Each structure stands twice: as C-alpha cells, then as structure tokens.
Amino acid sequence: MSLYEAMFAQYGIPCAQVLITKPDFTQPESRKMLQSTLNDLLSMNIVPILNENDVVGNDSDSKYGRINLNDNDSFAAALSVELDVELLILLSNVDGIFTGPPEEAASRLIETFNPQSMMEVKFGGKSNVGRGGMASKCAAAMWAVENQVNVVIANGMSRSSTITDIVNGKKVGTFFSLEANDGPSVETQAHMCRLGGRALAALPADSRAAIINNLAELLVKEAHSILNANTLDLEAAKGVLSEHNIARLKLTRDKINTLASGLKLIAESAHTTTDQVLRRMQIAEDMTLELRTVPIGVLLVIFESRPDALPQVAALSIASGNGLMLKGGKEAWH
Numbered sequence: 001m002s003l004y005e006a007m008f009a010q011y012g013i014p015c016a017q018v019l020i021t022k023p024d025f026t027q028p029e030s031r032k033m034l035q036s037t038l039n040d041l042l043s044m045n046i047v048p049i050l051n052e053n054d055v056v057g058n059d060s061d062s063k064y065g066r067i068n069l070n071d072n073d074s075f076a077a078a079l080s081v082e083l084d085v086e087l088l089i090l091l092s093n094v095d096g097i098f099t100g101p102p103e104e105a106a107s108r109l110i111e112t113f114n115p116q117s118m119m120e121v122k123f124g125g126k127s128n129v130g131r132g133g134m135a136s137k138c139a140a141a142m143w144a145v146e147n148q149v150n151v152v153i154a155n156g157m158s159r160s161s162t163i164t165d166i167v168n169g170k171k172v173g174t175f176f177s178l179e180a181n182d183g184p185s186v187e188t189q190a191h192m193c194r195l196g197g198r199a200l201a202a203l204p205a206d207s208r209a210a211i212i213n214n215l216a217e218l219l220v221k222e223a224h225s226i227l228n229a230n231t232l233d234l235e236a237a238k239g240v241l242s243e244h245n246i247a248r249l250k251l252t253r254d255k256i257n258t259l260a261s262g263l264k265l266i267a268e269s270a271h272t273t274t275d276q277v278l279r280r281m282q283i284a285e286d287m288t289l290e291l292r293t294v295p296i297g298v299l300l301v302i303f304e305s306r307p308d309a310l311p312q313v314a315a316l317s318i319a320s321g322n323g324l325m326l327k328g329g330k331e332a333w334h
Contacts, residue, residue, distance in 0.1 A: 004049050014046045019053035025082040077140035081147040091156030096174030111185050113176050141176045151176040193298045197323025201295045205271040212267035212315045216260040223256045229334040245305045263315045270319040295321040304329035
C-alpha cells in the first residue's frame, strides 16, 4: 500500500486502502455500505485501492457464480458486477489475449474476444506477479461481460496512457464481447493483406500475368452461375435502387466477355507495371541512383452497384503487385 501512496503522491492524489471480503458485496446491506464508501472517497478525489482481506477471508467459500474469488481478476469482476460499473480494465504485462503464448512467433493478438475465441486460444502458465494467469482473466472477463460490464484486458506496463486511451475509445488490448465475429477484424485483414501483397510483389511478372489470365478464363467458364446470381441481385434491387444504379448493377454475357478481354490486357501490363527503371543517375564512381516503379503496398477500394469492378480492380492490383482490400456494396451481395 505504501507503494501506491508514494506513486499517487507524485501527482498530488491521495489514496485509501479498502479491504473487503465476499460478504461485503454479496449481502445487500454490506454492498450498500461499500458502494457508499467508494462514492464518498471518489467525491473527495481519493482513489480507493481495493483488495481482498486475506486475514479474515475464507478460501473455502470462494465460489461466486461461475468464478472463484481466489485471485484479483475474479475479485475485480465480481466487484464490477455488484457495484454496477461501466468499464472493467484488467491490466497485465502483455498486450492482451493472444492465440498462444505471446513469446511464440505464431501467436497473434485477439482484438475482440468472444465465447467462440476460447477454441483458438492456447493459454500459457500463470503470471509471475499474481495468483492468476490469462485463463483466469478470460474467465473473469467473460463472466463480467455476461453481466453487462464492458471489459478490456491490456498491457499496463508498455505505456503510461493505457487507461486514458481505453477510456477515450482507442483500440488497445483485447475487448470482450458476447457477439460472435463475422470474420477477421479490419486490422487483421489489413495485416494479412500486407503480407499477401509482399508475397505477390515477389512473384515474377509471368506468374502474376498467369493469375490474371486464369481469372479471365474463369469469368467466361462460370458466366452462367454469375448471371444467375446477378439476376437475384437485380430482383432484390427493384424499388430500392434507381434505374441508373440498376443499369450499373446489371451483367450480360457480352459484358462478361468484354470484362474477360480487358483482364487479358491487364495481364500483359504485368510485365511493364513494376520494377521499371524510369531514371538512372551516376552519383559516384561505384554508386548509381535509380528511380524504379514499385508497388504501393496495400490498396483499399470502395465501390457500389458495380460487380464488374471487383475483377477489374483485383486484376490491376495483381498486375502491380499490390495487396488489395475491397469493400463492395450490398447491392451485389449474391
């Protein structure tokens, strides 16, 4: 406690220790007194430091709902629910919940954790600075979320602004939710796109051209299925889109054939789009400065009512060795 007092004193903020046991927040009268005490402390700009009263605590009666009140994470979750708090932040010495031990290269940070995420997580050992590990934090966090408390697990040691960044809505650590993810987050997709773009840029021009030519052949081969799907989109658009947008949405066999021919022209450009020397300058006896065309890296393209835009933009991206993220309109959902 003296460490907390010394650290808060540097900012001119007093703090007070509040020792609690399970009955203090499970029994109505005790819970009311606890909440009143905390509100009084906060009204006087005193930061309450809550901890379990180990002297009189009873480890044999630590069960509380689905969690055990035998570590600070579970205790914090129980308190946050009983005191009806808006946000619970659990700080650790790692950046959040990872798919595996953070020190493993293959592990990645899970930005939004939901019940299904448990199946993709491999937990490591317990923390060396507490009684619980990440498995304990996850269990406590999910229980709090199920009881209408927002929860974030983040790194409390990497930067001084972690708490204020979370409160201000910045993407920090792992946010817990009951909603299942429809797919990878935008950030994950962008990261994957960057890696894919680098792999694409490393391919020889002949390989990139072959990919695009294959796309052109598939368009013609699958024209019947594409037109059937387009018919469903056109039916759904009636009375919703303007005639102009419906005309843009409509595909025909001639349009698909023209699109395939255009892709083959783009395939030819793969040989001249990147790695072209535009200028060369001799700046020293053994040093030459060159200006070369290179991929940008990752492209983001947003389009509406244009299903033919997808293969066109994709082909241009492949030809130039760029990763690509596409956000199409729901008009061409089928």
